[in-house]
Amino acid sequence: MWFKVLLGILIPLLGTSLGSACVFFMKGDINDNVRKALEGFAAGVMVSASFFSLLLPSIEQSSKMGRLSFIPAVIGFLFGMLFLLVLDAVIPHMHVNKTEEGVRSGLKRTTKLFLAVSLHNLPEGMAAGIVFAGWLYGNESITLSGALALSIGIAIQNIPEGAIVSMPLRAEGAGKFKTFLYGVLSGVIEPIGAILIIFAAQLFLPILPYLLSFAAGAMFYVVVEELIPGMTDGKHSNLATICFAAGFAIMMMLDVGLG
Secondary structure: HHHHHHHHHHHHHHHHHHHHHHHHOOOOOOOOHHHHHHHHHHHHHHHHHHHHHHHHHHHHHHHHHHOHHHHHHHHHHHHHHHHHHHHHHHOOOOOOOOOOOOOOOOOOOHHHHHHHHHHHHHHHHHHHHHHHHHHOOOOOOOOOOHHHHHHHHHHHHHHHHHHHHHHHOOOOOOOOHHHHHHHHHHHHHHHHHHHHHHHHHHHHHHHHHHHHHHHHHHHHHHEEEEEHHHOOOOOOOOOHHHHHHHHHHHHHHHHHHHH
């Protein structure tokens, strides 16, 4: 059982590693249209995963509250958004879809970008940890297939995310291996965060609906703060919107089909 959990929480890191490995095969920076498409796809996956894997189970597990079953989902969602908002304000970093410095500090641009991606990956690791903890400790509304579907969805959206991060660093002159290592390390926070959540989750199982929606709120914050601005900046294009729809649909099929 624990082997399945370990395998599940490592799947997202595999996605980040595959995306970061693009530096070994591509030259220069990512084309603007390609970047928009990747960010749109990632946003679609995250929104779909947040709803079908986190918010919907949160509401279902609160069904005994009747018409008030939305309360845990609303409270957890808002606190998740607030949590990422506070971290975004206190941790020096630059937004991953911007080229400017963004934050006035003595940190190098590569360090800011590394912190930004790590912050970006935090809610995804939390989400995976919360869902696997629910399955591990016997929550009837969470299946192993559903938990794996969430991990696979996160891994899929981590592939373009890894490329979006590693390629600009490579374009600035950083070595291929160093750039790849930066990308991989930025994703390490996901399994670490998931493991910590799993070991602490038994203490918080009574408030699992709040934790699920908390992770959803944190993931939505990343979409609104990081991905949507990147999808819409520059010359107008429907490409990002189309890729958003594709990402949402693929994640929905994974979640419903495997869940």
